[in-house]
Amino acid sequence: MIIGGKAVQAQSGKTLEVRSPVDGLTFEAIPRGEAADIDLAVAAARQALSGAWGKLSALERGRLMLKMAQHILDHAEELALLEARDTGKPMTTARNDMVVLARYFEFYGSAADKIHGEVIPFLNGYQVNLLREPLGVTAHIIPWNYPAQMMGRSIGPALAMGNAVVVKPAEDACLSCLRIAELALEVGFPPGALNIVSGLGEEAGAALAKHPDINFISFTGSNEVGVLIQQAAALNAVKCVLELGGKSPHLVFSDANLELAASTVVRGIIQNTGQTCTAGSRLLVQSDFYEEFLSLVAEKFSRVRVGTPEMNLDCGPVVNLSQQQRVNKYIAQAQQDGLKILAQGQIDPNVPNGGYYVTPTLFGQVPAEHPLAHEEVFGPVLAAMPFVDEAHAIALANGTDYGLLAAVWTENGGRQQRVAKALKCGQVFVNSFGAGGGVELPFGGVKRSGHGREKGFMALEEMSTTKTVIHFHG
Ligand code: ADP
Numbered sequence: 001m002i003i004g005g006k007a008v009q010a011q012s013g014k015t016l017e018v019r020s021p022v023d024g025l026t027f028e029a030i031p032r033g034e035a036a037d038i039d040l041a042v043a044a045a046r047q048a049l050s051g052a053w054g055k056l057s058a059l060e061r062g063r064l065m066l067k068m069a070q071h072i073l074d075h076a077e078e079l080a081l082l083e084a085r086d087t088g089k090p091m092t093t094a095r096n097d098m099v100v101l102a103r104y105f106e107f108y109g110s111a112a113d114k115i116h117g118e119v120i121p122f123l124n125g126y127q128v129n130l131l132r133e134p135l136g137v138t139a140h141i142i143p144w145n146y147p148a149q150m151m152g153r154s155i156g157p158a159l160a161m162g163n164a165v166v167v168k169p170a171e172d173a174c175l176s177c178l179r180i181a182e183l184a185l186e187v188g189f190p191p192g193a194l195n196i197v198s199g200l201g202e203e204a205g206a207a208l209a210k211h212p213d214i215n216f217i218s219f220t221g222s223n224e225v226g227v228l229i230q231q232a233a234a235l236n237a238v239k240c241v242l243e244l245g246g247k248s249p250h251l252v253f254s255d256a257n258l259e260l261a262a263s264t265v266v267r268g269i270i271q272n273t274g275q276t277c278t279a280g281s282r283l284l285v286q287s288d289f290y291e292e293f294l295s296l297v298a299e300k301f302s303r304v305r306v307g308t309p310e311m312n313l314d315c316g317p318v319v320n321l322s323q324q325q326r327v328n329k330y331i332a333q334a335q336q337d338g339l340k341i342l343a344q345g346q347i348d349p350n351v352p353n354g355g356y357y358v359t360p361t362l363f364g365q366v367p368a369e370h371p372l373a374h375e376e377v378f379g380p381v382l383a384a385m386p387f388v389d390e391a392h393a394i395a396l397a398n399g400t401d402y403g404l405l406a407a408v409w410t411e412n413g414g415r416q417q418r419v420a421k422a423l424k425c426g427q428v429f430v431n432s433f434g435a436g437g438g439v440e441l442p443f444g445g446v447k448r449s450g451h452g453r454e455k456g457f458m459a460l461e462e463m464s465t466t467k468t469v470i471h472f473h474g
Helices: 035-050 058-074 076-087 091-111 147-160 175-187 201-209 223-236 258-274 287-301 321-336 390-397 413-422 458-462
Strands: 015-019 026-031 118-120 126-134 137-141 164-168 194-196 216-220 239-243 248-252 280-286 340-344 361-364 381-387 405-409 427-430 464-472
Touching: 026 175, 035 137, 035 164, 035 194, 035 201, 058 076, 058 091, 058 147, 058 175, 076 091, 076 147, 076 175, 091 147, 091 458, 137 147, 137 201, 147 164, 147 175, 147 216, 147 458, 164 201, 175 194, 201 216, 201 223, 216 223, 223 239, 248 258, 248 390, 258 280, 258 287, 258 381, 258 405, 280 287, 280 390, 287 340, 287 361, 287 381, 321 381, 381 390, 390 413, 405 413, 413 427, 458 464
Parallel strands: 137 164, 137 216, 164 194, 216 239, 248 280, 248 405, 280 381, 361 381, 405 427
Antiparallel strands: 015 026, 118 126, 126 464, 340 361
């Protein structure tokens, strides 16, 4: 762990085993940080704000972040290998994750000296300045699906705005995050600017969320924990940004570019083995060409291959045993309920025994009330269903508790606009999906997908505050 600029173990000396999803074997140990370690990390962050970190100008902070972006790229292969071993993802995906991680530091490093306050016209004799200031100590609780990317997304804007950060990465995958914090020290981030404490969610994570000396929480993870985070934030009256997953739909109309839509739909659910908050896990298709489109999707879906990071196929294993059991349970339950499997991918026969592999599965004619149509599986399971017309498509799309993202597939310009406006979610893609990291694009949900915005310039606003200075000069 990194606390106050030093590499440390947990004060208790306890560790947690790290298992690789590739073969289920233990290959590493990480410190099991607890409340006492969180106390030290928050104190170190607080000190950094009144020390060397707090004294840096926006320009200097930005330069440090740009240096960090380059340092990440120089270590991209090492980080990607670590990420692939820890999460099981294909090497190509892991490598791409590091490019996106570096991009977060580049984007926010370049923005550090470009976000500024305002002068507000007021009564004669007054000068009113709106200052934009850091929040203070910001807490960042990171999920295991894209550990490195998520850390960059969360701390990039926080550091650019001059906050001092405490990161609690996920116990299931955090090796890249720990290494990123070391890299930050190497490029010269002052002690305490970036602290990281590994450990269990209910120990280190809970201690961080309820710490009385933090000023903000950024959380990406499950709905259940999101509620706990919001409760903890409420007790200390601090702001939080929550990103809690989704059940994102594709709305495919019969005038769509079928080939492009079909291949994008398949990629949108198998990416990262479906363990993506924005996974396109519902496929809504206009009924008059449902059969035709689904046979195209099924044909592509049946070509999906699952393997180890080195095999570098379409998907890797899922992250751990409980996730494997969860996904398999959804598939088994749907079959028991009589839902029809239209296609399945294949697990490479040469994957090691003991790994957490699941079979990508496409279900057809899923009724809107079936759990597969509205619960987040967080695995490579796609639920397809027909719709009759635009109004029906919108009703189905908006008919879950989630509202993170959606994609509309149609060549009709009016329909593109109407449907995009009617969808209740934080991002809508038209004739596209996902768009390569989208560091620049404000991102977040409505309803149970959470609130607040990450990415783009909006994250800089979320992770800062304003002060209105009203000066009477006569
Ligand atoms: P999942 O169920 O997919 O593992 P979680 O929401 O449990 O997702 O985990 C996301 C992040 O939240 C991880 O870093 C985890 O350690 C952390 N976490 C889990 N439980 C808590 C908690 N009670 N308080 C704070 N953080 C937690």
